[in-house]
Amino acid sequence: xxxxxxxxxxxxxxxxxxxxxxxxxxxxxxxxxxxxxxxxxxxxxxxxxxxxxxxxxxxxxxxxxxxxxxxxxxxxxxxxxxxxxx
Amino acid sequence: xxxxxxxxxxxxxxxxxxxxxxxxxxxxxxxxxxxxxxxxxxxxxxxxxxxxxxxxxxxxxxxxxxxxxxxxxxxxxxxxxxxxxxxxxxxxxxxxxxxxxxxxxxxxxxxxxxxxxxxxxxxxxxxxxxxxxxxxxxxxxxxxxxxxxxxxxxxxxxxxxxxxxxxxxxxxxxxxxxxxxxxxxxxxxxxxxxxxxxxxxxxxxxxxxxxxxxxxxxxxxxxxxxxxxxxxxxxxxxxxxxxxxxxxxxxxxxxxxxxxxxxxxxxxxxxxxxxxxxxxxxxxxxxxxxxxxxxxxxxxxxxxxxxxxxxxxxxxxxxxxxxxxxxxxxxxxxxxxxxxxxxxxxxxxxxxxxxxxxxxxxxxxxxxxxxxxxxxxxxxxxxxxxxxxxxxxxxxxxxxxxxxxxxxxxx
Numbered sequence: 001x002x003x004x005x006x007x008x009x010x011x012x013x014x015x016x017x018x019x020x021x022x023x024x025x026x027x028x029x030x031x032x033x034x035x036x037x038x039x040x041x042x043x044x045x046x047x048x049x050x051x052x053x054x055x056x057x058x059x060x061x062x063x064x065x066x067x068x069x070x071x072x073x074x075x076x077x078x079x080x081x082x083x084x085x086x
Numbered sequence: 087x088x089x090x091x092x093x094x095x096x097x098x099x100x101x102x103x104x105x106x107x108x109x110x111x112x113x114x115x116x117x118x119x120x121x122x123x124x125x126x127x128x129x130x131x132x133x134x135x136x137x138x139x140x141x142x143x144x145x146x147x148x149x150x151x152x153x154x155x156x157x158x159x160x161x162x163x164x165x166x167x168x169x170x171x172x173x174x175x176x177x178x179x180x181x182x183x184x185x186x187x188x189x190x191x192x193x194x195x196x197x198x199x200x201x202x203x204x205x206x207x208x209x210x211x212x213x214x215x216x217x218x219x220x221x222x223x224x225x226x227x228x229x230x231x232x233x234x235x236x237x238x239x240x241x242x243x244x245x246x247x248x249x250x251x252x253x254x255x256x257x258x259x260x261x262x263x264x265x266x267x268x269x270x271x272x273x274x275x276x277x278x279x280x281x282x283x284x285x286x287x288x289x290x291x292x293x294x295x296x297x298x299x300x301x302x303x304x305x306x307x308x309x310x311x312x313x314x315x316x317x318x319x320x321x322x323x324x325x326x327x328x329x330x331x332x333x334x335x336x337x338x339x340x341x342x343x344x345x346x347x348x349x350x351x352x353x354x355x356x357x358x359x360x361x362x363x364x365x366x367x368x369x370x371x372x373x374x375x376x377x378x379x380x381x382x383x384x385x386x387x388x389x390x391x392x393x394x395x396x397x398x399x400x401x402x403x404x405x406x407x408x409x410x411x412x413x414x415x416x417x418x419x420x421x422x423x424x425x426x427x428x429x430x431x432x433x434x435x436x437x438x439x440x441x442x443x444x445x446x447x448x449x450x451x452x453x454x455x456x457x458x459x460x461x462x463x464x465x466x467x468x469x470x471x472x473x474x475x476x477x478x479x480x481x482x483x484x485x486x487x488x489x490x491x492x493x494x495x496x497x
Contacts, residue, residue, distance in 0.1 A: 019151050038152070043219040051216055058215065 006053070006080060007073050013048050014069075027070030035069070045072075055079040092265045093494055095339040096175025096327030097434045098167035100278075102139035102320050102421055106170060110431065111438045114420050114446055115467065121303045121318050121422050130283055135295035137303045139320035139422030140281045153237040156223035158197030161233035163323035163427075164278035168234055171274065175327040176339060179239070187272040188242030190261035191231040191325075192253035192426045198282040200224040230278050230426075242270050251389070252350070253277050254324060254429030255479030255487040259348035261328050262489075271333045277426035278323035285319040285425065292358065294393045295319070307392035307423070308450040309416035310401060310458045314392040320422030324430025343437045346474075347376030347490035354484055360396050364486050365403035369476060372488040373407075382474055383412050383490070385445055387436045389478045390416030391423050400478065401458030408461070412476075415464040419449025429479040433489065436475045440493055445470050 001009075011025045020035060031037045037045065046057045053076060057063050060079070066072050099106060102120030103113040113120070120139040129136060146154060146162045148169065154162065172182070181187055200221060207216050223229060228246035235244050243264060247256045254277025261273035279285075289295035296316040299306035308314035334341055349371035353361035373380060386404055390397050404414055417432050424431055439446055445468040454463050474492040481487075 040155075040219040044155075047216055047218050 003077055006077060009052055010049065010073060010076055013052055014045070017044060017048050025069060027068065027073065029069045030067060031069065031072070049076060053080060055083060090266050090268060091331040092262050092328050092345045093331050093334050093341045094326050094343045094345065094437065094491070095329045095334050095341060096171040096177070097342065097437065098170030098174065098325040099431055099434055100141060100144065100163040100167050100323045101431055102141055102322055102424070104142055105144055105166065107434055107438070110435060111442070114417065114435055115442070115444060117420070117447065117449055117467070119304045119420055119449060120320065121306060123300060123303050128283060130287065133283060133287055133290055134297040135286050135290045135316070136300040137296055137306060137318050138281055138286060139318060141321055149237055153233070156220050157233045158200050158224040158229065159280040160193050160197065160230050160278045160323070163280070163321070164191055164230050164234045164276065164325065165237045167276065167278070167323040167325040168238055168274055171325040171327050172238070176337070177272070177327065181272060183239050183241050185242050186270055187240060187274070188244065188261070188264060188270040189231060189235045189240045189274040190245035190247070190257045190264065191234055191275065192247050192249070192257035192277040193230040193279050194248060194250050194253055194426045196225040196227050196229045197280065198284045199280070238274070240274065249485040250481035250483055251391070251423065251425060251428065252479040252481035252485040252487040253426035255477065255489055256350055256429070256485070258326060258328070258430060258433065259350060259487060259489060262345050262348050265328055265330050271330045273328045274325060275328050276323065276325035276430035277428070279321050279425035279427055281319060281321040289317045289319065296392065305450060307418050309388070309390035309392045309418050309448050310397050310454050310463060311392070311451050312453045312455045314394070314397065314455070316393055317391045318422040320424040322421070322424035322427035322431055324427050324434050326430060326434065341494040343440060343491045344494045345489060345491050346378070347372040348488070349375060350485065350487040352484045353486060357483055360399035360480055361484070362399045362403045362406070365400055365478070365480065366406045368486040368488045369403065369407045369478070372476065372490050376490045378474065378490070380408050381411065383408065383476050384470070384472045385436070385439065385475045386412055386414045387432050387475060387477045388414055388416040389480045391418050396480065397455065398457050400480065401461055405459030405461050410460055410462045413445050413462045413464045413468065413470070415446055415448040417446060419451065429477070429487070433477050433491065436477055437491065440472045440475065443469060443471050445472065
């Protein structure tokens with residue numbers, strides 16, 4: 001999977017899960033302020049991404065620092081690379 | 087002190103026929119059936135009954151995502167039905183959010199589909215990592231009541247009675263008592279359930295589900311009929327707005343009917359089998375509450391699910407109270423058994439019968455079983471002025487419940 005494909009899967013999963021418009025799926029979009037995700041949505045976001053990419057995110061301290069969609073893309077890409085190099 | 091009178095000022099329905107009370111009435115009056123053959127993929131091994139009445143796909147986008155994410159289908163059905171009822175009643179946001187409006191809404195249980203998914207995942211992976219945060223809110227016993235109240239913004243009392251097939255009737259009765267005793271001025275009442283094969287299995291295991299008409303689903307269920315062979319499970323939601331009379335009059339609300347009697351009594355002899363004597367007592371007590379004689383009832387809307395024992399027990403009980411003097415029909419032949427929704431949907435249909443001056447026939451009743459009592463079965467829709475209706479709902483667990491409504495008279 002290329003980085004672009006990974007980002008597409010993340011965006012598509014979130015659009016479906018949280019009924020988001022494609023137009024708001026910008027790297028600079030704030031997950032809470034722009035996409036209106038709340039704490040329970042974050043729980044489900046982790047579940048969806050773990051399932052899509054077979055990675056562990058729930059206990060990853062970097063997950064708590066995520067602010068924007070771009071931050072999320074970067075973390076998932078980083079996790080995938082860690083997994084591949086392990 | 088004058089007893090508070092309770093009237094019905096709004097109704098809403100999601101039935102196996104589709105969305106809305108008009109859709110419900112059109113299909114019932116036309117004698118249509120909602121019963122279909124279940125797809126093989128939805129039938130667990132060994133399940134002999136292949137028929138059900140399920141709701142066609144509906145648009146739930148009227149419910150905000152952050153409310154809807156906690157909802158299984160039953161809560162979506164009940165919320166949409168409640169929105170229709172609230173609109174018809176003309177209730178404002180101030181009415182809904184006031185502490186004087188409550189909700190009494192029943193389902194037979196939480197979402198079985200969601201429970202199945204949860205345990206399926208646990209058995210598959212042995213891990214909770216794939217379980218979403220909203221799972222519990224769909225499986226809890228008061229999921230339907232809590233979700234609907236949250237979506238509407240109700241701030242009065244929330245009641246979530248669960249009593250199997252009598253749940254909806256009981257919820258309306260408890261809502262009626264909450265207004266009658268002055269605890270609330272308005273109650274949003276009713277019942278809802280979503281279809282899952284477990285429903286059918288429960289009756290199939292007890293030899294009480296319909297199995298003979300799998301390839302002719304339109305011929306089943308057959309309440310009170312010689313060739314009846316059991317329940318056909320269904321899903322739906324029925325909601326009624328109950329309101330204190332003066333409160334309704336002060337805001338010039340349209341009044342569709344008045345609830346004048348409610349009784350619920352237990353028969354503790356057998357958890358699974360109905361009891362004629364308690365059914366008789368339950369109907370008599372509701373008549374006593376309503377301060378009217380049996381001769382003043384114009385129509386009995388029976389529970390009659392087309393089981394061997396249930397129809398006999400109820401038919402005999404109706405004969406003991408009314409003889410052949412009062413027309414009787416069951417709507418399960420059209421709708422199947424919508425479980426917790428049945429008490430509410432069938433009460434709504436009874437009010438529509440009052441409005442249209444038409445008694446609805448029992449669908450599929452060709453040859454009445456004489457063992458079901460010597461009663462006046464409605465076998466073809468009958469034009470008749472209807473003033474008072476007695477509505478029965480009976481349930482596994484020895485639960486018996488009866489409501490009486492009458493056309494509103496400004497007396």
